[in-house]
Amino acid sequence: MNKYIPTSLAKSVYEIDFVTLYDKGKRVILFDLDNTLATYDDITPTAKQLELNQKLKQIGYQIYIISNNHDKRVKLFTQEFVVDGYLVHARKPFTKKLAAYIDQNKLLKETIILIGDQLVTDIACANKLGLDSILVKSISRSTEKWYTKINRSREKAIIKKITRENPQMADEIKKIIDIRGTDNE
Numbered sequence: 490m491n492k493y494i495p496t497s498l499a500k501s502v503y504e505i506d507f508v509t510l511y512d513k514g515k516r517v518i519l520f521d522l523d524n525t526l527a528t529y530d531d532i533t534p535t536a537k538q539l540e541l542n543q544k545l546k547q548i549g550y551q552i553y554i555i556s557n558n559h560d561k562r563v564k565l566f567t568q569e570f571v572v573d574g575y576l577v578h579a580r581k582p583f584t585k586k587l588a589a590y591i592d593q594n595k596l597l598k599e600t601i602i603l604i605g606d607q608l609v610t611d612i613a614c615a616n617k618l619g620l621d622s623i624l625v626k627s628i629s630r631s632t633e634k635w636y637t638k639i640n641r642s643r644e645k646a647i648i649k650k651i652t653r654e655n656p657q658m659a660d661e662i663k664k665i666i667d668i669r670g671t672d673n674e
């Protein structure tokens with residue numbers, strides 16, 4: 490199977506049926522931060538993000554943020570957004586740091602769901618580690634950093650390949666990822 494194919498897709502983190510996932514045995518959420526949970530401009534969480542946070546804790550989830558961003562950014566965000574832990578400079582799609590983090594926290598792979606907005610980093614990482622994943626639409630493409638723009642250009646080629654192998658999945662992905670690179674709002 491193509492390593493960039495997510496387990497499922499959603500328009501945003503607010504459209505994921507977390508109760509059903511819990512009923513199916515998921516207990517741990519690994520969130521990408523930037524453009525998945527929050528925009529780059531959301532230095533602290535919004536009321537809507539905190540509401541989701543509270544809902545997830547009430548269901549009973551363990552929440553972790555797995556970010557390629559730096560410590561200061563994630564530390565500030567998690568002062569209000571309640572997490573069980575976070576990993577910064579995660580170097581997704583490389584799996585070494587995340588694999589070690591999963592072991593260290595004694596997380597069971599089959600109970601994990603990784604949620605992210607990028608095929609090249611988040612979804613590739615989940616698939617390499619054998620984790621279920623959900624691809625969500627980026628909240629705001631216009632605030633993306635230069636390194637994310639490079640990943641985005643790779644996505645076009647990846648989607649082309651998926652189109653050859655699994656046209657239906659490619660259509661689903663195209664609905665989530667705007668390959669023109671404009672804002673999705």
Ligand SMILES: [Mg+2]
Nearest residue numbers: 521523524606
């Ligand atoms: Mg992201």
